[in-house]
Amino acid sequence: MVCDEISARIQNARLDFANLRHLWRRRGIRLSTKGRVYCTVVRSVLLYGSETWPIRVKDIRRLLVLVYRCLRSIAHIS
Incomplete structure (x- = not known):
């Protein structure tokens, strides 16, 4: 089921984000560099295979919650 796949993707992306x-937290690394790492590691795990998902608005919201939470954390915005 698609909901299960999305939940698994969110969990894996959350774990990858936590591992980084x-x-x-390092202030000496440029934000653009952190953004590239985020896109390469976290976002690619989150969206892998998403082209084939019959996605609903509810599913998009769930994905965006994680995306925005990660980006706020990277930018040190609470």
Whole structure:
């Protein structure tokens, strides 16, 4: 089922994001570099295979919650 796939993707992306916590906290790394790492690692895990999902608005909202939470954390915005 698509909901299960999306839940698994969100969980995997959340774990990958948490594993890179040391990178997100470092102030000496440029925000653009952190953004590239985020897109390469976290977002690619989150959206892998999404082209084939029959997605609903509810599913998009669930994905966006994680995306915005990650970006706020990277930018140190609470």
